[in-house]
Amino acid sequence: MTVAWRQLSGDAKVYYDVVDHGVDLSAYGHQKRVTKRNRHLKLNTCFSHLDRLQPDTKYFFLIADGDSVSRRYYFKTAPAKPKDFTFIAGGDTKSSNQPSAYAHGRRSNRMVAKLRPLFVLFVGDFTSNSEKAERWVEWFNDWNEDTCSVDGRMYPIIPVHGNHENPNGLMDLKNLFDTPESVYYTIDFCGDFLRVFVLNTELSAKMMNVKISGMDQKWKAQTKWLKKTLKKSGHFQFRAAMYHKPLRPHTKGKHTPEQVYRDWAPLFAKYKLSLSFDGDSHMHKITYPLVPDPQGEDGFRRDDKCGTMYIGEGSWGASPRRADALRGWTMAHGSFNQFKLIHAKQDRFLIYTVMTDNEAEVGSLQEGQEFEFPQGIKLFDTPGKGIAIPYPFSE
Numbered sequence: 368m369t370v371a372w373r374q375l376s377g378d379a380k381v382y383y384d385v386v387d388h389g390v391d392l393s394a395y396g397h398q399k400r401v402t403k404r405n406r407h408l409k410l411n412t413c414f415s416h417l418d419r420l421q422p423d424t425k426y427f428f429l430i431a432d433g434d435s436v437s438r439r440y441y442f443k444t445a446p447a448k449p450k451d452f453t454f455i456a457g458g459d460t461k462s463s464n465q466p467s468a469y470a471h472g473r474r475s476n477r478m479v480a481k482l483r484p485l486f487v488l489f490v491g492d493f494t495s496n497s498e499k500a501e502r503w504v505e506w507f508n509d510w511n512e513d514t515c516s517v518d519g520r521m522y523p524i525i526p527v528h529g530n531h532e533n534p535n536g537l538m539d540l541k542n543l544f545d546t547p548e549s550v551y552y553t554i555d556f557c558g559d560f561l562r563v564f565v566l567n568t569e570l571s572a573k574m575m576n577v578k579i580s581g582m583d584q585k586w587k588a589q590t591k592w593l594k595k596t597l598k599k600s601g602h603f604q605f606r607a608a609m610y611h612k613p614l615r616p617h618t619k620g621k622h623t624p625e626q627v628y629r630d631w632a633p634l635f636a637k638y639k640l641s642l643s644f645d646g647d648s649h650m651h652k653i654t655y656p657l658v659p660d661p662q663g664e665d666g667f668r669r670d671d672k673c674g675t676m677y678i679g680e681g682s683w684g685a686s687p688r689r690a691d692a693l694r695g696w697t698m699a700h701g702s703f704n705q706f707k708l709i710h711a712k713q714d715r716f717l718i719y720t721v722m723t724d725n726e727a728e729v730g731s732l733q734e735g736q737e738f739e740f741p742q743g744i745k746l747f748d749t750p751g752k753g754i755a756i757p758y759p760f761s762e
């Protein structure tokens with residue numbers, strides 16, 4: 368687990384244990400110094416990498432320096448063997464200079480605290496203007512305050528690079544979340560149950576419509592890595608991908624990234640990618656399982672047995688756009704603020720679309736209730752399909 372924070376002055380350590388010692392620093396069995404730090408945007412971001420953790424275990428921790436001690440937080444590690452869990456996937460938040468979208472984003476944040484997922488897949492676009500340090504400070508403050516449950520539980524975030532992270536030399540995620548520099552990597556859950564491919568659509572100069580030296584090589588290197596790593600991932604029961612720009616946006620006026628479609632969609636099909644999470648368009652969509660087909664509608668055809676289910680498209684907070692670019696293979700769509708809550712069972716996923724507008728009226732789950740639904744929650748009801756969309760899919 369990587370613990371990250373902004374250190375204002377002096378030096379701090381993380382104190383942690385499987386037993387809750389509250390704010391009694393001396394009682395914690397383990398402590399770890401800062402293992403990495405940087406001055407990106409002059410934020411003095413610190414990381415402490417906690418390793419050799421036990422699987423499926425609660426770790427209580429706090430951060431302390433000579434002047435102060437943080438609140439006592441805790442996180443849960445993932446199981447090492449197949450075991451049911453839940454996670455959240457979504458993206459696209461805005462900063463306080465866009466008050467309505469910003470307020471919606473904070474509602475979605477608070478819903479995380481109420482649902483207690485094992486982790487959050489965030490598919491990019493964190494701030495309105497990422498070149499400004501204060502926008503990032505605001506985002507992290509909100510995330511810390513809003514998504515943390517009342518009992519101090521925090522939820523690990525797995526971040527994707529969005530187009531709003533393109534300023535600052537494309538270095539925000541490396542420096543603020545400690546991702547690999549080009550922001551593509553894999554993360555595995557529950558032994559051989561699930562491998563998530565975190566990808567970076569913004570490495571395509573064609574996508575960005577700009578000339579940046581070395582971008583073509585970076586794009587090619589990523590696609591080569593994706594192919595090689597997918598090839599070696601056949602032993603996982605399920606494979607998922609997450610990235611920012613949808614291969615086929617479901618709102619008119621959004622650019623269709625042909626290079627991404629051409630390079631990635633055949634690999635997704637060949638190596639049987641189960642689920643794909645995207646953002647950017649600010650709306651809700653779930654497709655039927657799809658494989659690329661030049662003869663199919665807009666380059667895809669439905670294949671319930673072998674296809675990838677495409678899930679998006681990023682209205683965590685950003686103002687919803689119209690869902691007006693629908694295809695025959697679009698299963699569900701809508702224009703509202705939302706994220707996906709996924710119940711990962713041993714042999715399947717159940718995908719729920721959580722409409723986050725009425726967050727203030729929604730109750731909270733307690734520890735151990737992760738597969739229940741809090742009172743007042745609004746789940747999108749897909750006509751003819753209901754609130755739970757299963758993968759593997761069958762009618």
Ligand SMILES: [Fe+2]
Binds near residue numbers: 611
């Ligand atoms: Fe975007």
